[in-house]
Each structure stands twice: as structure tokens, then as C-alpha cells.
Amino acid sequence: MHRVIGVSDLDDVEVDTEEARALYRDMVRARRFDERAVALQRRGWMSSFPPYRGQEASQVGAARAMADEDWLFPTYRSNAMQLTRGVPMSDILLFRRGRPEYYSDHDVNNFPQEITIGTQIPHAVGYAMARDYVGADHATLAYFGDGATSEGDFHEGLNFAGVFDAPVVFFCENNDWAISLPRERQTASATIAEKATAYGFEGVQVDGNDPLAVYETVSDALATARAGKPILVESLTYRQGAHTTADDPERYRDEHERSLPDWRTADPLERTETYLREQDVVDDTVVEQAHAAADAELDEAVAEAENAEVPDPDELFENAYGDLTAPLEAQREWLRSYLDDHDPQRVEF
Incomplete structure (x- = not known):
């Protein structure tokens, strides 16, 4: 059994006050973006959207742990990671309105979001191996959900990485649902993290609703990858909303949700704000400024997307x-x- 790492388990957490505030601000940006995107979709502004409410700590913590030169191989629910890595809000909105994914001219080491489940995993392994061959000193992170671990690409990618020591972090965001299928219906293993053992490398679990723990755990994992060893990180979080805006989670969620521990279904933004207030890291002013800045950025992004040239x-x-x-x-x-x-x-x- 793998122990779930939380911030209280990390004796040498090096996240300082400014970094903690930045984590919080990025979580607020991600939450407000998700809320606005869902509202825009509901009025027909775009055809569909995959909400990620409840997963902000996991994605923001992981993204902020990555160096600029590291490469992200994302899936479709990665918008909080994309925003944190520097992709403009307007680009993500325009992508959902049928434009090229990276519409503006910006320099972010992100591959395109992969909608076909799991296919980015072997892509990430191959790219990591190629960069290693030419002596590049950076890591690759493959982001995927727990549902992807039921795909052949997951097993092939991890097997190849283990055999060839690919410098890649496999970041599995376990939000407990593959559309309407809970994790225990996908695999008989006690954890997803322990699957790494079969491929010859380490697997760890982390409390995905704790951004400080995710930041530190993924930082360590990236250091492991840069040293020439793959690693699997299972981030335990919870998808509060629907799989996509075409889904109705009320049809399958209630009974299963009651079986989960409170920390797993807790709101990560509220939990983080409470903790940071207790540590005198944020106060009313910081919180209000974070929300106001996110809303202003969103207003500008929506206007930019609406005024973009029709292709x-x-x-x-x-x-x-x-x-x-x-x-x-x-x-x-x-x-x-x-x-x-x-x-x-x-x-x-």
C-alpha cells in the first residue's frame, strides 16, 4: 500500500510565502475560468467543455513544479495546467470555439491536448527518450486521468519507459471517475501508484487537494526523471462536476460519493484558503485581489475571443x-x- 503524501508529511517543504500566494492565485484563476467557461457553454457560446472543478490544487501544484524547459503532454481536462503554464485564457476559449489550439504567438512547452484517451502517454515517453539521446537536461510530464490506466497505451508507455529509463513523470490525476465508472470498477489493484512496480520504477500517491503537497511531490518526481528514472505519481482528487457539459453526474454519483473520505471530496480552493489564512499567508485583501484580477483577465479573454477574426x-x-x-x-x-x-x-x- 502506498502512503498518501500530504503537506504534514513533508518535513522539508520549501514553498515560501510568495510561492504559496502564487499557488493560491493560480487556483483562483483556474476556478473562475472553469465557472465562466461552463456558463458560456450553457448559453451556446461554445459547443462543449470538460469541467475540472475540484481538481485545481492537483493541476496547479503540478504545473508550478515544472520548469519552463520541461514538456507537458496533456489531455483534454488539463486547462488549469495550461493556464498555469502560461497559455492565454483566450487561446483555450478559442480552441473550444473551433480555432487552432494555440491561437496566439506564445512560447510554452506544451503539446496539444489529447482527446483520444491515453495516446499522449507513449508520445511523452518517445519524446522524453529523444530529448535524452541529445543530452537535453529537462523532464517530460504526461498528464492523464484514472480512466486512461485502463487503456493499452498506459501499459505500453510505462513498460517502454521502465525498460529504457525514459526521463518522464507519469502524472495520473485520479478524480475517481472515468465518466460514470468509479475507479474500483476499473482495476482490482489497491492503488494506481502501485502499478509502477510491474514496470520497474517507483510509484507514489499524493493528496491532490493539497497544492503544497502536490508541488513538492511533483518537484521531487521531476528531479527523479531528470536523473534518468521514470516515476508514476497518483494525485488523489475529486471531480466535483460533470465529465463534460454533456454529462449528468446526478444519475450515478450520490451513493458512491458517500463512501469516500471527507478530505477526498473537500473543496481544494476553500481548504487551501483556510490553511493559508491560518498561516498568515493570505488575508481578505489578497483573496479579493486574486478574484478581481481573475475576473478582469477573463473579461479581456472573452472579449478577445469574441473579436477574433473568423477563419x-x-x-x-x-x-x-x-x-x-x-x-x-x-x-x-x-x-x-x-x-x-x-x-x-x-x-x-
């Missing part, structure tokens, strides 16, 4: 193949003809 529909067909195939050529001609007769700003497909 040429022909861009849908670019870069699919070197030479456009006959079926795609026919589809492009149909779309051109359709748009000639309709306002492209109001087209519904």
Missing part, C-alpha cells in the same frame, strides 16, 4: 493531406456552395 472555412481542408483527396475536394466545394447562400456567422451544422 476562412477552407482552412478546414488544409494540411489534412499533401494532396487533397477527391472526397475532401467534394466536401470543400459543397461547403463553399452552402456558405454562399448563408451567413457564415450564423451557420448551424
Whole structure:
């Protein structure tokens, strides 16, 4: 059994006051972004959104532990990590409105979000090995949910990393649900962290609702990876909302939720704020400023996304193949003809 690491277990936590405040501010930014994105989706502003409420401490703590030169291989629920790593809010909003994922010109070492479950895991291993071959002194972090551990890509990626000592951190954010399937219905192992043993390297669990513990644990894991050893971190958190805005969690959640310990389902933002107030790290002024700054940033991001240039529909067909195939050529001609007769700003497909 792996012990769940919390901040009280870390005797040498080196997070100072400013870093703790930065963790808190990024959690507020992530929470307010999630709330605004869900509200925007509900009024038809974008087609869908994967909420991550309840997972802010896990994602922000992990992202802030990464160095700028480290590479993140994310999945679709990684928006809090993306924001913390420097991806503009407007980019994420525009991506959800059909634009290229990294719309603006910015320099962040993030690969595209992977929606196909688990496929980023072997990608991260291969990239980590390639960078190691050329002597690059940084690590790679593959972010995925507990549902991905039921995919073959998870096992293949970890096996390859173990055999070839790939400098990669496997960061599994266990929010206890793979859509409507609880973790115990996916695997008979007591923990996900212990699965690392089968592949010849270390696995650890951390309290994913404690950003300081996540920050320290992932910092240590990245140091392990940079030293040439892969490692699996299981961050125990809880998805408070739906799997996506197309999901109704009330149909499957209540009975299972009552079986979980209180720390697992506690709100990480409230818990962190309470702790930091007790440590005299934040007060009313810091809290109010964090919320006001996040709201102002969001207002600007939404306005920027709404004012972004409407892309040429022909861009849908670019870069699919070197030479456009006959079926795609026919589809492009149909779309051109359709748009000639309709306002492209109001087209519904």
C-alpha cells in the first residue's frame, strides 16, 4: 500500500510565502475560468467543455513544479495546467470555439491536448527518450486521468519507459471517475501508484487537494526523471462536476460519493484558503485581489475571443493531406456552395 503524501508529511517543504500566494492565485484563476467557461457553454457560446472543478490544487501544484524547459503532454481536462503554464485564457476559449489550439504567438512547452484517451502517454515517453539521446537536461510530464490506466497505451508507455529509463513523470490525476465508472470498477489493484512496480520504477500517491503537497511531490518526481528514472505519481482528487457539459453526474454519483473520505471530496480552493489564512499567508485583501484580477483577465479573454477574426472555412481542408483527396475536394466545394447562400456567422451544422 502506498502512503498518501500530504503537506504534514513533508518535513522539508520549501514553498515560501510568495510561492504559496502564487499557488493560491493560480487556483483562483483556474476556478473562475472553469465557472465562466461552463456558463458560456450553457448559453451556446461554445459547443462543449470538460469541467475540472475540484481538481485545481492537483493541476496547479503540478504545473508550478515544472520548469519552463520541461514538456507537458496533456489531455483534454488539463486547462488549469495550461493556464498555469502560461497559455492565454483566450487561446483555450478559442480552441473550444473551433480555432487552432494555440491561437496566439506564445512560447510554452506544451503539446496539444489529447482527446483520444491515453495516446499522449507513449508520445511523452518517445519524446522524453529523444530529448535524452541529445543530452537535453529537462523532464517530460504526461498528464492523464484514472480512466486512461485502463487503456493499452498506459501499459505500453510505462513498460517502454521502465525498460529504457525514459526521463518522464507519469502524472495520473485520479478524480475517481472515468465518466460514470468509479475507479474500483476499473482495476482490482489497491492503488494506481502501485502499478509502477510491474514496470520497474517507483510509484507514489499524493493528496491532490493539497497544492503544497502536490508541488513538492511533483518537484521531487521531476528531479527523479531528470536523473534518468521514470516515476508514476497518483494525485488523489475529486471531480466535483460533470465529465463534460454533456454529462449528468446526478444519475450515478450520490451513493458512491458517500463512501469516500471527507478530505477526498473537500473543496481544494476553500481548504487551501483556510490553511493559508491560518498561516498568515493570505488575508481578505489578497483573496479579493486574486478574484478581481481573475475576473478582469477573463473579461479581456472573452472579449478577445469574441473579436477574433473568423477563419476562412477552407482552412478546414488544409494540411489534412499533401494532396487533397477527391472526397475532401467534394466536401470543400459543397461547403463553399452552402456558405454562399448563408451567413457564415450564423451557420448551424
